[in-house]
Amino acid sequence: MELSFGFILSIIIAIYLAIDAPKHEKSPWVWGILGFLFGPIVLGIYLIKTGRKVAGWIIVIISIILVLFIILLVIAGFFLVFSTM
Template identity: 55%
Template sequence: MEAFFYLFNILIAIYLFIDAQKHNKNKWLWAILGLIFSFITLGIYWILTGKKVLGWVLTIAAIIWTILGVVGVVAVGLFKAFN
């Protein structure tokens, strides 16, 4: 399962590296950010380059997914602490 996470990050970084040149953006900066933060970076990039609706949808979904992940980890930790 982790392999998919790394694969998505690499594919997003490659896309940003190639597409950033077309929009006069720093290709290395966007590729590195895409490799580290993946979907949030892609959403912000799309917002800044004109694909606003798709960018906002992806950014909001990525933020919600991250928040749910953190809440889930905290909930599991609390559950294990009290049992």
């Protein structure tokens, strides 16, 4: 279920970026593809570049914190699995 949520979120972000990019004279293909591949981080960067800096920085910071948290959880999981052997 989590995998499908992330996939759906990436699609929604890509569609939003592809629709909104021409309004700010940006390439919809580039931003749509980047939004699909990298998700919320690219959305935050796009918002920063288009003048919505507060929302953009909030999204970027939260995305980076979540990515770091997931990396720490994976490292802790490996540590727990391999330390019991």
